[in-house]
Amino acid sequence: MRFDLKVALRYLLSNRLQSALLIGGVAVAVTVFTFNAALINGLAEFQIDRVVGSSAHVTIEPAQLRPAVLPARDNTDRLTASQVTLERREQIKQWRSVERTINTLPGVTGVSYNILGTGLVSRGQQTLPVTIKGVEPSRLAAIAPIDRNIVAGDARLGLNDVLIGRKLAENLGIRIGQPFFITSDQGRERTLTVRGLYATGIDSLDARLAYVNLDTARVMFDLPEGLSEIEIKLADIYVARQVAEQLAESTGLEATAWMDKNQNLRQALEGQGSSGNIIKMFTLITIVVGVASALLLTTFRRRPEIGIMRSFGISQRFVLSVFMIQGALIGVLGSLVGCILGFGFSTLLANISTGSGRTLPVDPSLGQYDVALLLAAAASIAAALWPARAASRIDPVEAISQ
């Protein structure tokens, strides 16, 4: 065993209560760190899952038509812009080639080829605006788990079927099997049959969105070939931006990642993350202050001993090392204990039901234990640096005569 390690261990063991308190202090800070990480990250996952779980991770849309910019006729520096033509509709025409590109992408778990449009639903004296989404029946649940959210009827989408949210059904006073009169924004009227009711828990969807067969939508919105959008689901939601950039580049279409489509969520998550980071920073500061002050006291108490060591030619580096090792041991042991406590505490809370079968959004697997271990050990070593330097610079003559 290295002799500096032996001396450091002996010093830690000689004052067991102080060492235990120090390790306990680091452990508590690391517990707070890891629990905070498990809570903030768990909460973020929960929120992301709620939003992203029933929507696309990457959405491909037609490139926006922009007004053409032309040089002015009088040869000046001015430019003129022509108005966007209203005759052309924004649509993805060559979607088969896009489909081939998507098929080559790794990590794609689901794709839906959609036609989107708006329409008005009439029932009795009531008329309500709705968003109509035409999807291939086989890909109905590729993006949102509509099949799992069906609360009445079933998820089949025949040519004359429509699936609507429970909220919309309540607003219209409509039930399974009843007719659904709809007029599309292209002026096409159609009578469909309510095949199923779904409830996603997101009001904006449950009250406004109606699913129809893709072929039905083609007729309703006069799109015999093209598509309004292509939605993609990924195994790793955090690569969505890269995938979107890649698709935009290779297809020339507009591809948007979920985080750019949900700015509010992004901001909320960033806010949460920042608060979490502040808490984590304070736990690290607690470690630094605690370890530094305790070791500084130890240094002061051991001044005569350090003076004696220096008097028989023990190097400053050796003394420095003894105190740095003490800091590192306190940090590593405290962090290990803290990680275990943090995991245990997070697991305990994650399993406590808050009523109606729900649990707190704490995810013990997201406790960032490796980061906590690394940072707490680094903080302890950094905290030991000052006392260690002070110890190594003790004047042996002054210390011995103390």
Next chain:
Amino acid sequence: MINPAFTPSSDDLALLEVKDLRKVFIDRDFQTPVLKGVNFTLQKAEMVALLGPSGSGKSTLLTILGTLMRPSSGSFNMLGRELTTLKEKELSNFRNQEIGFIFQYHHLLPDFTALENVMFPHAGRLWRETRVGRERAAMLLDRVGLKDRMNYQATRLSGGQKQRVAIARALMNQPALVLADEPTGNLDRENADQVFDLMTEIQRETGTTFLLSTHDRELAERCQRRIYIESGVVVDQPVPRERTISAPRTGLRVIDGDAPSVVDRTSTTDRDLQRRA
């Protein structure tokens, strides 16, 4: 016996040469000259007593010779090396290998055993304990009569035993010079005699040069040579001087062999008085 066959080499007997060594302590605007040009030489394998009254500069001189403090001016050369020019790290190495310290108070490390205390200068230099170091430490402890106390925590030893461990520790790295600052000053007469005898024997066996400061004239007489220091300079012989001690209850009058040239009414302690009486 540590090295019974030891005889000093006759071709080069000088171990330490001190020339015009001065030390001035400066505290804000006050300058206190403590050493005012000290000159002397130590030979290899001799035991020399350093005598002088309190405040004469003995401890400062030992501290400088032990390379723990730098002089204000002058030079001192040991084993052919001018020590005033060495850098801190070089001094530390030199101190570790060539100089041993024995203090008035034992200054053992309380969290370590007697054996570990003795091994410390060796293991601390190498950053690891070695079998050779352990064996030498054990041999030294055996020599100072503490074979059966090797694994005792330093705090469990008596005052005399602690000082014996300190002697063994000072000899661990086989230094050329051992500096002892009133090594028996903290011990009762019996223990003081035993410790002094032990040092004398070890000095003879190892050929290590001992320079020990003491107030104890009787012990000093048993050294091969005496250096007297008064008011920061080395003098040939102290002038015995009748001195009245400011002890109104006893009114003792003593003849102090190593008394300062200027009458010092405050520096002599009751303990000194009792011993000398």
